[in-house]
Amino acid sequence: MSRVITSADQITFNRSDLQPMPVPGKVMMVKPTFFDVEYVINPHMKNQVGRVDTMQAENEWEHLRDGYKELGYSVQIVDGVEGYPDMVFSANQSLPYIAPDGGKEVVMSVMNSSQRKGEVPYIEEFYKQEGYTIHHANLTGDESFEGMGDALWHFKRGLLWGAYGFRSSLKVYEQISDLFDVPVIALELQSDTFYHLDTCLCILNEDTALIYSDAFNAEGLELIHAVFDTVIEATSYEAETLFAVNAVCPDGKNVLIQQGCTDVNQKLRDAGFYVHEYSTYEFIKSGGSVFCLKMLLW
Numbered sequence: 001m002s003r004v005i006t007s008a009d010q011i012t013f014n015r016s017d018l019q020p021m022p023v024p025g026k027v028m029m030v031k032p033t034f035f036d037v038e039y040v041i042n043p044h045m046k047n048q049v050g051r052v053d054t055m056q057a058e059n060e061w062e063h064l065r066d067g068y069k070e071l072g073y074s075v076q077i078v079d080g081v082e083g084y085p086d087m088v089f090s091a092n093q094s095l096p097y098i099a100p101d102g103g104k105e106v107v108m109s110v111m112n113s114s115q116r117k118g119e120v121p122y123i124e125e126f127y128k129q130e131g132y133t134i135h136h137a138n139l140t141g142d143e144s145f146e147g148m149g150d151a152l153w154h155f156k157r158g159l160l161w162g163a164y165g166f167r168s169s170l171k172v173y174e175q176i177s178d179l180f181d182v183p184v185i186a187l188e189l190q191s192d193t194f195y196h197l198d199t200c201l202c203i204l205n206e207d208t209a210l211i212y213s214d215a216f217n218a219e220g221l222e223l224i225h226a227v228f229d230t231v232i233e234a235t236s237y238e239a240e241t242l243f244a245v246n247a248v249c250p251d252g253k254n255v256l257i258q259q260g261c262t263d264v265n266q267k268l269r270d271a272g273f274y275v276h277e278y279s280t281y282e283f284i285k286s287g288g289s290v291f292c293l294k295m296l297l298w
């Protein structure tokens with residue numbers, strides 16, 4: 001029976017009773033060889049067509065890749081494909097899962113825009129080679145699902161945070177809840193500037209989240225505050241212009257984040273996190289930053 005939670009009064013679990021999930025040890029990234037802004041499918045891309053410094057983008061991407069290596073992650077690289085300038089955002093084409101028995105599964109995305117739909121089979125091929133069991137969401141017409149752009153695992157727990165409204169359909173979360181037998185907390189996004197959940201919710205560890213609160217409605221904020229003891233808030237400047245919330249904390253301690261998020265970084269340090277800053281300015285032109293440029297795997 002699917003368990004999709006849309007209001008705080010429906011939360012019946014204790015966090016500590018939820019199925020444990022291991023922390024990821026691997027990162028998958030797609031080479032930025034063909035990265036560019038060639039079309040506009042989110043507000044950040046407006047006026048950026050043809051304005052990417054591709055050499056600079058490669059440098060930024062390489063620094064980020066090396067950052068994961070320095071933190072001890074094994075990094076698997078998938079080649080970019082000509083004609084798919086957004087494929088580099090490897091958080092978007094899938095949602096992987098590890099079962100309690102260690103079995104690895106993945107739900108492939110159904111991208112919202114026609115320009116990105118063709119990226120998915122290439123990423124599916126990667127998962128086949130990795131021995132994953134592959135699932136496809138059962139969606140029709142204009143329904144879509146954009147993987148870990150919109151669906152985030154709670155730190156170390158079989159609990160999914162799933163957003164809908166712009167790139168993903170609410171319906172998919174019932175299917176994912178059934179498939180993996182996990183509860184899903186569904187949040188309706190409110191602003192196209194924050195079109196993916198990973199632009200406005202960053203799960204830092206089991207009880208701490210970084211959010212941009214204006215991206216959510218009252219029910220969403222209530223859900224977030226019901227589950228996390230500590231909620232750090234980003235300012236609108238850092239969330240919108242610097243993609244501060246599109247950070248990643250893969251181990252519950254180290255946060256990889258876009259350079260210059262002074263206010264958020266101070267709050268993160270005060271809460272005991274280690275901050276590692278990266279420049280992702282070229283990717284921000286396309287509406288993505290640190291979080292979107294990788295997929296964490298087990």
Ligand code: ARG
Binds near residue numbers: 198
């Ligand atoms: N240009 C891409 C798009 O709009 C950016 C994706 C960024 N990814 C993310 N997870 N926020 O689809």
